[in-house]
Amino acid sequence: MPVAHLGSLVMAKFNREFVRVPKQRNIMKALSLKQLKTPLELEDRPELVPAANQVVVQLKAASVNRRDYWITQGMYPGIELPVVLGSDGAGVVAQCGDGVDSAWVGREVLINPGVNWGDVQAFQSDEFTILGLPADGTFATEVVVPVSQLAAKPAHLSWQQAAALPLAGVTAYRAMFSQGNLQAGEKVLITGIGGGVATFALQYAVAAGAQVWVTSSSQEKINRAVELGAQAGFNYRDETWSKQMKQQAGEPNLIIDSAGGAGYKSLLNLAAPGGRIVNYGATTGPPDKVDMFKLFWKQLHLIGSTMGSPADFARMLKFVEQKKIAPVIDSVRPLAEANAAIESMKSSTQFGKMVLEING
Numbered sequence: 441m442p443v444a445h446l447g448s449l450v451m452a453k454f455n456r457e458f459v460r461v462p463k464q465r466n467i468m469k470a471l472s473l474k475q476l477k478t479p480l481e482l483e484d485r486p487e488l489v490p491a492a493n494q495v496v497v498q499l500k501a502a503s504v505n506r507r508d509y510w511i512t513q514g515m516y517p518g519i520e521l522p523v524v525l526g527s528d529g530a531g532v533v534a535q536c537g538d539g540v541d542s543a544w545v546g547r548e549v550l551i552n553p554g555v556n557w558g559d560v561q562a563f564q565s566d567e568f569t570i571l572g573l574p575a576d577g578t579f580a581t582e583v584v585v586p587v588s589q590l591a592a593k594p595a596h597l598s599w600q601q602a603a604a605l606p607l608a609g610v611t612a613y614r615a616m617f618s619q620g621n622l623q624a625g626e627k628v629l630i631t632g633i634g635g636g637v638a639t640f641a642l643q644y645a646v647a648a649g650a651q652v653w654v655t656s657s658s659q660e661k662i663n664r665a666v667e668l669g670a671q672a673g674f675n676y677r678d679e680t681w682s683k684q685m686k687q688q689a690g691e692p693n694l695i696i697d698s699a700g701g702a703g704y705k706s707l708l709n710l711a712a713p714g715g716r717i718v719n720y721g722a723t724t725g726p727p728d729k730v731d732m733f734k735l736f737w738k739q740l741h742l743i744g745s746t747m748g749s750p751a752d753f754a755r756m757l758k759f760v761e762q763k764k765i766a767p768v769i770d771s772v773r774p775l776a777e778a779n780a781a782i783e784s785m786k787s788s789t790q791f792g793k794m795v796l797e798i799n800g
């Protein structure tokens with residue numbers, strides 16, 4: 441099938457709504473990481489050309505993940521420079537490669553950043569990659585991705601909200617439901633509630649009928665979490681926080697953690713007998729000690745989780761649409777100011793997702 445490149449304004453039908461196909465492209469702008477620990481550089485590049493089974497998406501918004509920060513600092517495996525960072529994006533399909541139905545042109549989409557998951561639900565294949573390294577990502581005016589990575593933008597979400605959803609949204613979904621097996625009425629603890637994934641986890645657990653507690657370094661963030669439906673929160677910098685929680689709230693059946701590190705032993709102490717502790721990250725490094733006695737005597741389940749399969753992604757979108765979940769957005773900046781957003785991750789001042797506006 442020939443490449444379908446529409447250079448002028450036309451109308452295309454998608455989701456029973458007519459949407460405008462983007463204007464002629466020619467050049468694109470991309471934020472390139474050329475050297476570790478240096479700011480991303482905004483540069484002009486020739487417009488992207490999709491290969492077979494690929495599409496070009498003209499981006500409306502992108503969002504920042506801690507992964508982008510880890511890569512700029514050289515703290516991520518397999519870094520190849522230069523690279524355009526950015527795993528999350530939402531926009532309009534501008535061009536289709538061979539083998540892609542040209543009806544895709546003009547559709548409003550968000551992008552599943554997990555590529556080549558494979559056929560097994562339990563874990564990803566060796567070919568699994570994440571958009572934004574090694575393939576160029578979404579901190580650009582356009583991105584090229586396999587058409588299989590596209591999903592319709594949920595109608596209740598703005599461009600900014602749609603761009604905030606994919607990576608953190610699917611990570612929280614798999615951790616909470618596919619791996620954590622959350623049941624309505626259970627007690628859940630989510631650590632570090634300021635994090636992008638953690639805020640989705642809170643919204644999902646509340647929507648699923650759980651009772652949710654959180655930890656944070658900030659009382660203000662705990663207050664925000666309570667507004668989103670948490671029962672209460674505890675400051676993880678206070679060494680007595682887990683005792684306080686046990687007294688006030690009891691023991692959680694499910695703990696969703698991405699901090700790891702020295703605080704991990706509190707989680708084993710706090711979990712209810714038979715409880716599950718799901719980790720999707722280790723922001724503060726490995727735990728210095730895991731109490732094996734607690735682990736086997738309490739019959740605990742320690743579970744790892746990473747991003748999500750295409751099935752997780754589809755279920756996550758359905759859940760978000762059914763429950764009308766709107767991602768928590770910390771801030772919105774123009775694409776050219778992405779460096780400020782990445783830099784701010786050093787101090788973790790954000791609550792929710794940092795979004796970049798593109799092609800505004």
Ligand SMILES: NC(=O)c1ccc[n+]([C@@H]2O[C@H](COP(=O)([O-])OP(=O)(O)OC[C@H]3O[C@@H](n4cnc5c(N)ncnc54)[C@H](OP(=O)(O)O)[C@@H]3O)[C@@H](O)[C@H]2O)c1
Pocket residue numbers: 505506507510607608611631632633634635636637638655656657658661676698699701703720721722723724745746747785788789790792
């Ligand atoms: N495996 C995967 O698929 C996957 C996917 C996404 C992210 N991750 C990893 O998961 C982690 C979080 O990612 P993110 O994008 O949500 O990050 P983020 O938005 O940058 O959030 C990080 C949060 O970690 C919390 N934190 C820091 N030190 C803590 C501690 N000692 N105890 C508890 N919480 C602590 C802070 O919460 P407060 O501000 O509330 O104090 C901070 O806001 C990162 O390590 C990331 O690389 C993994």
